[in-house]
Amino acid sequence: MKILCVLYDDPKGGMPKRYPLSNLPKLDKYPDGMSLPSPKGRDFTPGQLLGCVSGELGLRKFLESNGHEFIVTSSKDGPGNEADKHIVDADIVISQPFFPYYLTREKIKTAKNLKMAITAGIGSDHVDLQAAMDHKIDVVEVTYCNSRSVAEHIVMMIISMVRDYHNQHRIVNEGGWNIADAVQRSYDVEGMHIGTVAAGRIGLDALRKMKPFGVHLHYFDRHRLSTAIEQELNLTFHTSVESMVKVCDVVTINCPLHPETENLFDTAMINKMKKGAYIVNTARGKICNREAIAAALTSGQLSGYAGDVWFPQPAPNDHIWRTMPNHGMTPHTSGTSLSAQTRYADGVREILECYFDKKPIRQQYLIVQNGELAGVGKHSYSKGSATSGSEEAARYKKQ
Numbered sequence: 529m530k531i532l533c534v535l536y537d538d539p540k541g542g543m544p545k546r547y548p549l550s551n552l553p554k555l556d557k558y559p560d561g562m563s564l565p566s567p568k569g570r571d572f573t574p575g576q577l578l579g580c581v582s583g584e585l586g587l588r589k590f591l592e593s594n595g596h597e598f599i600v601t602s603s604k605d606g607p608g609n610e611a612d613k614h615i616v617d618a619d620i621v622i623s624q625p626f627f628p629y630y631l632t633r634e635k636i637k638t639a640k641n642l643k644m645a646i647t648a649g650i651g652s653d654h655v656d657l658q659a660a661m662d663h664k665i666d667v668v669e670v671t672y673c674n675s676r677s678v679a680e681h682i683v684m685m686i687i688s689m690v691r692d693y694h695n696q697h698r699i700v701n702e703g704g705w706n707i708a709d710a711v712q713r714s715y716d717v718e719g720m721h722i723g724t725v726a727a728g729r730i731g732l733d734a735l736r737k738m739k740p741f742g743v744h745l746h747y748f749d750r751h752r753l754s755t756a757i758e759q760e761l762n763l764t765f766h767t768s769v770e771s772m773v774k775v776c777d778v779v780t781i782n783c784p785l786h787p788e789t790e791n792l793f794d795t796a797m798i799n800k801m802k803k804g805a806y807i808v809n810t811a812r813g814k815i816c817n818r819e820a821i822a823a824a825l826t827s828g829q830l831s832g833y834a835g836d837v838w839f840p841q842p843a844p845n846d847h848i849w850r851t852m853p854n855h856g857m858t859p860h861t862s863g864t865s866l867s868a869q870t871r872y873a874d875g876v877r878e879i880l881e882c883y884f885d886k887k888p889i890r891q892q893y894l895i896v897q898n899g900e901l902a903g904v905g906k907h908s909y910s911k912g913s914a915t916s917g918s919e920e921a922a923r924y925k926k927q
């Protein structure tokens with residue numbers, strides 16, 4: 529079989545000669561009892577870079593020794609890119625949300641042999657899921673592999689934005705000691721109302737992690753949590769996003785991108801928020817309207833916006849979120865810490881082993897199967913596509 533794998537570029541200075549830590553902490557299982565990815569074999573050192581081209585998700589030896597052709601590239605956007613040359617006869621495509629190979633309906637039409645699209649991570653909106661259903665291409669992802677990594681990033685972003693860490697750090701780097709400048713936008717999180725749009729694996733973990741800060745917790749989700757969890761966290765459930773954003777100082781967005789959630793935070797929704805609230809979006813860039821966010825930061829309707837997800841990715845060099853006021857953006861990194869990479873590389877191998885051995889892939893990993901939403905796809909997505917406009921990724925010029 530031919531397996532096409534699209535990964536982000538290596539570090540500018542080449543692969544690291546050494547890493548800060550020599551070992552990763554050992555995790556036994558995920559909080560709901562689900563086991564960590566458990567492939568039969570592993571050909572990489574945990575804690576090393578796997579998500580870039582030379583890291584190859586640690587898959588080359590396994591695939592080539594089993595007679596498969598393995599193509600790895602970071603060339604994915606614009607005319608003549610490498611991925612488009614190989615998708616026409618690839619059987620399986622592997623891509624990462626951090627550096628997504630946008631599998632639009634047009635590309636899927638050219639992919640005559642394609643049977644499965646694997647997301648090395650979580651969030652398969654870079655695949656036109658409707659087209660995958662129509663063409664009977666299965667879509668799977670490594671559910672839970674980086675959910676808790678993202679929740680950590682959310683906590684970091686809430687605290688750093690409300691306390692205005694970025695500004696204070698900049699003042700120190702510039703040699704200054706202007707304390708009044710450093711604190712004129714700095715608050716405590718304690719006592720604030722924090723709400724999540726969606727309380728799935730990430731949203732719930734973010735709530736749990738924020739609880740010790742002495743905050744009031746809120747959520748909206750199309751699936752209500754158990755009474756036991758609501759009581760444990762003293763959670764307020766809202767029946768709509770609007771009802772929740774009206775009372776929250778900080779809103780964190782943790783639903784997948786699909787037709788129901790695309791452009792959810794437009795000008796109308798942002799204007800329903802408390803004046804001066806903060807948004808942390810580590811879900812998907814397209815859930816928030818690009819121009820509406822920038823305008824709300826400029827007017828003061830929002831005090832801050834942070835997250836690591838953009839649309840498209842890589843974000844064009846002149847994407848307005850790079851330069852808008854009071855933002856705390858990172859490139860799409862929250863789910864690709866070295867810790868998370870080990871789990872999703874193991875997960876991709878587990879999926880491939882199951883596929884080659886004709887064994888069922890874990891139900892939790894399924895997004896689309898046999899032309900229908902399945903597993904997590906059925907629980908967390910809606911039918912349709914959210915890939916339109918992704919060709920704009922070709923405008924990014926490497927720095």
Ligand code: NAD
Pocket residue numbers: 649650651652672674675678725726727728729730731748749750751782783784785788789810811812836837860861862863864904907908909
């Ligand atoms: P999950 O499937 O456990 O949770 C998703 C939740 O969203 C579910 O509870 C579902 O009911 C809810 N939901 C779906 N549509 C909704 C809607 N219209 N309104 C309200 N709630 C809705 O997934 P997860 O592990 O928590 O991940 C969620 C998303 O976060 C992913 O799909 C992905 O887009 C994003 N993510 C980002 C990164 C990153 O690196 N930034 C990493 C992992 C996941």
